[in-house]
Structure formats: structure tokens, C-alpha cells
Amino acid sequence: MRLASFSLAALAGALVLAPRGGQGTPVPAPHSLVAARVELGRRLFYDADLSANGTMACATCHEQRHAFADGNTTHPGVTDEPGLRNVPGLANVGRFARLTMADPAMTTLERQVETPLFGTHPVEMGMKGRAREFARRLGGQACYKAMFARAFPAQQGRIDTGTLALALAAFERTITATRAPVDQGPLPPAAKAGKALFARHCAACHAGPDFTDFAYHRIDLTPDQAERGLMDATGREADRGALRTPSLRNVALTGPWWHDGSAPSLASAIARHHLDLAPGATAPLIAYLDAMTDPTLMTRADLDMPATACGQPL
Ligand code: HEC
Numbered sequence: 001m002r003l004a005s006f007s008l009a010a011l012a013g014a015l016v017l018a019p020r021g022g023q024g025t026p027v028p029a030p031h032s033l034v035a036a037r038v039e040l041g042r043r044l045f046y047d048a049d050l051s052a053n054g055t056m057a058c059a060t061c062h063e064q065r066h067a068f069a070d071g072n073t074t075h076p077g078v079t080d081e082p083g084l085r086n087v088p089g090l091a092n093v094g095r096f097a098r099l100t101m102a103d104p105a106m107t108t109l110e111r112q113v114e115t116p117l118f119g120t121h122p123v124e125m126g127m128k129g130r131a132r133e134f135a136r137r138l139g140g141q142a143c144y145k146a147m148f149a150r151a152f153p154a155q156q157g158r159i160d161t162g163t164l165a166l167a168l169a170a171f172e173r174t175i176t177a178t179r180a181p182v183d184q185g186p187l188p189p190a191a192k193a194g195k196a197l198f199a200r201h202c203a204a205c206h207a208g209p210d211f212t213d214f215a216y217h218r219i220d221l222t223p224d225q226a227e228r229g230l231m232d233a234t235g236r237e238a239d240r241g242a243l244r245t246p247s248l249r250n251v252a253l254t255g256p257w258w259h260d261g262s263a264p265s266l267a268s269a270i271a272r273h274h275l276d277l278a279p280g281a282t283a284p285l286i287a288y289l290d291a292m293t294d295p296t297l298m299t300r301a302d303l304d305m306p307a308t309a310c311g312q313p314l
């Protein structure tokens with residue numbers, strides 16, 4: 001099996017269905033299979049046919065130019081029911097230990113796909129009870145049929161929630177951001193001062209390569225009736241309002257900030273932590289947050305809406 005010349009992120013996507021190797025190590029699927037899933041997943045990510053009334057794609061809320069967030073406080077779903085939480089960016093989600101803000105059981109991208117498709121709290125794409133329609137809607141198109149056949153030969157090209165989720169997740173694993181100034185320098189002078197402040201005041205929670213410990217913390221002390229946070233999953237009053245530390249990858253581009261989009265600036269997001277910061281600390285901290293931006297995430301052509309499929313313009 002050839003592994004050379006293929007990105008780690010995309011390979012990770014292939015581990016799920018692959019057979020097991022001699023020492024119990026998963027053997028990655030062949031390059032061509034992963035590539036076929038990524039290509040299909042990319043098309044699906046931009047396809048509004050995945051929503052009840054054909055108006056909403058994943059990319060409607062997760063826009064490349066906003067680092068896969070959307071620039072709004074919250075985003076209503078297909079029924080116009082208001083969104084409950086701010087749309088997060090998706091940089092490096094392929095390596096997140098826990099997904100979403102308040103559900104510790106949400107650990108795979110494949111499972112997460114079901115939330116926007118079928119969720120009712122809030123309704124996003126509105127497909128609850130209608131999963132069978134995917135086969136009809138997509139399977140009626142020769143090009144989609146061919147793409148599913150290429151991506152899922154072992155499943156006979158089946159079109160269902162399972163294959164849809166595998167393809168979308170394979171594409172999501174290519175949404176990577178690892179070339180920011182914090183990764184490869186040079187850091188502007190203001191960001192250097194910010195780095196030291198960040199290590200002291202922030203890195204306990206915003207830890208690791210994506211600046212999150214994937215743990216849940218209650219930060220904002222003003223009582224927020226609407227947001228129960230981790231308590232929704234655990235039922236414990238002590239977990240009320242606790243949220244997963246957000247990744248800070250490309251954070252300068254994912255505003256407005258905070259779980260409900262209620263922080264209009266990075267300065268206000270920092271202030272709402274109620275930390276004991278020296279006057280003058282905010283500016284260098286923001287310079288360091290700015291240095292977490294990998295600009296290629298917004299310009300990579302392979303993450304944009306595909307212009308063609310099966311050799312035909314879309
Ligand atoms: C109506 C807007 C909307 C649509 C459409 C939407 N999302 Fe999201 N997405 C959100 C919001 C809001 C959250 C945060 C939810 C939470 O944490 O409780 C989120 C969270 C996520 C996360 C978790 C990110 C993290 O930091 O853990 C992933 C992954 C994701 N969405 C992928 C998708 C995919 C794939 C689709 C299409 C199948 C999709 N989304 C469609 C609004 C949307």
C-alpha cells in the first residue's frame with residue numbers, strides 16, 4: 001500500500017473503514033479512495049440539496065472567507081428558527097478530540113454531521129425523518145452516482161447517511177491551518193510580548209497546537225439563563241454554563257465571538273474572561289491572536305466550492 005505523498009490530514013480520514021493490519025494498526029485506505037471521498041465530501045459540503053427546502057448547505061454557515069465561520073451572531077436554519085450558538089470556524093477540526101461546545105460524547109466528525117442535518121434544537125438543515133430522500137435526490141444524478149461508486153466501492157456506491165457522513169468528514173479533515181506566524185514565524189514584535197502574556201494568562205486552557213485543552217470551563221460570571229452548557233449533557237447543576245475551550249486557530253477572522261456571538265471584538269472577548277490583566281496587556285495579546293491566522297485557509301482553491309464535477313461545470 002503506497003502512503004507516500006499524501007497529507008496526514010487526508011489519511012486520517014481513511015482510517016475509519018479500513019481493514020486492520022498485522023499488529024492491530026489500522027491500514028489506511030488507498031490514496032485514490034481517500035481522494036474520491038474528499039472530492040465527494042467537498043461537493044456535498046457546498047450542496048443545498050442536503051437541506052429540507054434546498055436552500056442551505058454546510059457552507060451557508062461555514063464560509064471559507066470567514067475561516068469557515070460566518071460573520072453573524074447566530075445563523076437561523078431552514079425554518080427560520082433562530083440559531084442558538086455562534087458558528088465556529090472549522091480550521092483543524094480533523095484533529096479535535098471533542099467537537100461542539102457542550103457535548104463530550106461528540107468525538108467524531110462522522111457523527112457530528114447528523115447534528116446539522118437532523119437536529120431539532122435548533123433546526124438547521126431540517127432533514128429529520130427524511131434521511132431516505134438523500135438517495136433519491138442525489139442518486140437521481142448520474143454524476144453523483146458515479147462519485148459515490150468511486151468513493152464507496154465496498155458499499156456498492158450506496159447513498160445514505162453513513163456514506164454521506166464519511167465523505168463530508170473526509171473533506172473536513174482537509175480544512176487544515178498549520179502555517180500561521182505562530183507556527184513558522186516570524187512573530188511581529190507586539191506579538192512576541194503577547195506570546196509571553198498568553199503563556200501566563202491563557203495557555204492553561206488555550207493549550208496545544210489548536211489552543212484548546214478540549215475541557216469545559218465556565219467563564220462568564222454573569223448568569224446566562226439561555227446557555228446551560230455542559231449541564232445539558234451531564235444534568236449536573238455544577239456544569240451549568242461550562243463550555244469547551246474554543247480553538248483559537250484563525251480566531252481573528254471568526255468574529256463575532258463568544259458562544260452566542262455576543263462579543264463584538266477580540267478585546268471584549270478577552271475582557272469577558274475577568275482575568276487580572278495589567279493595563280496595556282490587551283493590545284499585545286490581540287497581536288498574538290492575530291499571529292494565529294493562517295491566510296492560506298481562506299484562499300486554498302481545494303477548499304472552495306468546486307467549479308466542476310465529472311468534467312462538467314456545476
Ligand atoms: C445553520 C447553520 C449551520 C449549518 C447549516 C451547519 N452548521 Fe456546523 N455548526 C453550526 C453551529 C452553530 C455550530 C456550533 C454548535 C455547538 O457547538 O453546539 C456548528 C458546529 C460544527 C462543527 C463543530 C466544530 C467544533 O469546533 O467542534 C462541525 C465539525 C460542523 N459544524 C460541521 C458542519 C457540517 C459538516 C455541516 C453540513 C452537514 C454543518 N456544520 C452545517 C452551524 C451550522
Ligand code: HEC
Nearest residue numbers: 201202205217219243244245246257258259269270273285
Ligand atoms: C479557564 C480557561 C480559560 C482561560 C484561562 C482563558 N480562556 Fe479564553 N476561553 C475559554 C472558554 C471556555 C471560552 C468560551 C467562552 C464562551 O464562549 O462563553 C473562551 C473564549 C475565548 C475567546 C473567544 C473565542 C471565540 O471563538 O468565540 C477568545 C478570543 C479567548 N478565549 C482568548 C483568551 C485569551 C487571550 C486568554 C488569556 C488572556 C484566555 N482566553 C484565557 C477558556 C479560557
